[in-house]
Amino acid sequence: MSPQILVVGTGSIGIVYSMLLTRAGAECSCICRSNYTAATTAGFTVHSTIFGTETFRPKAVYASIEEAVAEKNGNSGMCYDFILVATKAFPSSSLTGDGSSAEVAGSSSSSSSIAASITPLVTATTTLQGQRTAIVLIQNGLGIERDYRARFPHSPIISCVAYLPTTQTAPGIVHHTEVERLQIGVYPRISDRGEGDGSNSKSNSDSKSDHSLFSNPDDAAITARFAALVRTGGATAEIHADIQIARWRKLIGNAAWSPICALARCRDLEFLAAQTAQATPSTSTSESAALTTTATAQPLAREVVQRVMEEVVSVARAAGYAGEIGAADVEMQMARSAGRMWPGVEPSMLADVRAGRRMEVEAVLGGVVRVARAVGVEVPRLECLYTLLLGLDWAMRGGE
Numbered sequence: 409m410s411p412q413i414l415v416v417g418t419g420s421i422g423i424v425y426s427m428l429l430t431r432a433g434a435e436c437s438c439i440c441r442s443n444y445t446a447a448t449t450a451g452f453t454v455h456s457t458i459f460g461t462e463t464f465r466p467k468a469v470y471a472s473i474e475e476a477v478a479e480k481n482g483n484s485g486m487c488y489d490f491i492l493v494a495t496k497a498f499p500s501s502s503l504t505g506d507g508s509s510a511e512v513a514g515s516s517s518s519s520s521s522i523a524a525s526i527t528p529l530v531t532a533t534t535t536l537q538g539q540r541t542a543i544v545l546i547q548n549g550l551g552i553e554r555d556y557r558a559r560f561p562h563s564p565i566i567s568c569v570a571y572l573p574t575t576q577t578a579p580g581i582v583h584h585t586e587v588e589r590l591q592i593g594v595y596p597r598i599s600d601r602g603e604g605d606g607s608n609s610k611s612n613s614d615s616k617s618d619h620s621l622f623s624n625p626d627d628a629a630i631t632a633r634f635a636a637l638v639r640t641g642g643a644t645a646e647i648h649a650d651i652q653i654a655r656w657r658k659l660i661g662n663a664a665w666s667p668i669c670a671l672a673r674c675r676d677l678e679f680l681a682a683q684t685a686q687a688t689p690s691t692s693t694s695e696s697a698a699l700t701t702t703a704t705a706q707p708l709a710r711e712v713v714q715r716v717m718e719e720v721v722s723v724a725r726a727a728g729y730a731g732e733i734g735a736a737d738v739e740m741q742m743a744r745s746a747g748r749m750w751p752g753v754e755p756s757m758l759a760d761v762r763a764g765r766r767m768e769v770e771a772v773l774g775g776v777v778r779v780a781r782a783v784g785v786e787v788p789r790l791e792c793l794y795t796l797l798l799g800l801d802w803a804m805r806g807g808e
């Protein structure tokens with residue numbers, strides 16, 4: 409029987425992975441909200457410089473998770489092998505200092521509310537119809553798995569980091585370019601590597617929980633099955649023993665560029681160029697000299713971006729990843745932006761601000777600030793960006 413997959417969050421990322429999994433022979437059912445009419449009338453179309461152009465129709469389209477639950481309730485034999493969540497990540501926050509968790513206010517799409525809604529769709533034990541349901545999260549940020557783990561303590565949770573620049577340009581139509589890479593790992597990680605497992609960290613229970621719990625070997629087999637489907641669909645899928653390393657690595661770029669560009673309202677290269685223009689007028693002044701670093705001759709803007717990245721690295725290292733994360737990751741991220749074509753990229757928070765959408769503040773910034781506090785690392789730039797983004801997000805939602 410074909411693998412049965414439910415996609416919750418059929419936006420830019422969800423549509424591309426629905427296409428790949430459909431290509432691999434899986435039967436994908438998709439929850440669609442704003443693109444429901446387009447999905448039911450014309451299907452989805454992916455324009456990709458890597459995968460080509462393809463229009464496809466999922467097995468089923470539901471207007472809500474509740475509709476999918478009603479369908480399943482009417483069909484006792486129905487069982488999902490994978491529930492792929494590709495919504496924006498709005499995990500519960502715990503910056504109270506006591507590790508307690510508070511629901512993000514005012515969102516019907518917080519991770520905890522999505523986890524609660526999909527509960528009737530999750531098969532907890534292996535049945536004649538198929539395996540236990542695995543929850544696959546393709547989302548950016550830190551701590552995005554916790555609400556799902558809390559709700560489904562015995563279900564496989566597959567945590568994925570995607571490098572897949574994709575935009576839904578019209579309902580049901582996505583454009584993808586440049587790169588495709590999916591990094592996959594069981595949450596919590598498969599095995600202890602003897603280092604970076606929290607024993608050499610000053611972290612509290614928050615970060616220890618990422619390191620010190622070990623997964624059911626059966627979860628590893630289910631993860632391998634999902635990775636095989638993605639590969640059969642024509643994409644890459646790398647299995648990582650500790651997916652949190654990949655999360656930290658991606659966060660180095662995201663936690664710096666995304667909030668900075670959202671606050672500055674410009675793309676990454678535009679941000680650097682604007683600062684360069686201000687800092688290097690035709691006649692040198694003491695003010696312009698003060699805007700450049702004498703040690704490296706870098707414009708201040710570039711230095712600020714780099715320092716934010718270095719703060720993320722400091723936190724990751726203190727949290728147990730000193731062997732994996734370091735200065736080379738910052739150099740790689742800085743080189744990546746330097747090598748881009750003008751005017752650079754529009755990070756997701758900038759796109760969200762421009763579209764008036766909620767930003768992934770907690771996943772991208774709150775998580776790293778929380779771990780920094782737990783491990784006792786000073787992150788003044790990240791804290792500043794985090795609080796400014798919380799304020800901007802709040803104001804964009806009309807102060808709710």
Ligand SMILES: NC(=O)c1ccc[n+]([C@@H]2O[C@H](COP(=O)([O-])OP(=O)(O)OC[C@H]3O[C@@H](n4cnc5c(N)ncnc54)[C@H](OP(=O)(O)O)[C@@H]3O)[C@@H](O)[C@H]2O)c1
Nearest residue numbers: 417418419420421441442494495497517547548572573574
């Ligand atoms: N796009 C990229 O280039 C990219 C690359 C790598 C990683 N990521 C990460 O991947 C994740 C998904 O990003 P994305 O760009 O695909 O976001 P997106 O285009 O905004 O898609 C999210 C989808 O989730 C849907 N949704 C939200 N709450 C829902 C709910 N309660 N029930 C059903 N559907 C719901 C939204 O529906 P509505 O349209 O109705 O709101 C939307 O279709 C994020 O964590 C992002 O950071 C994105």
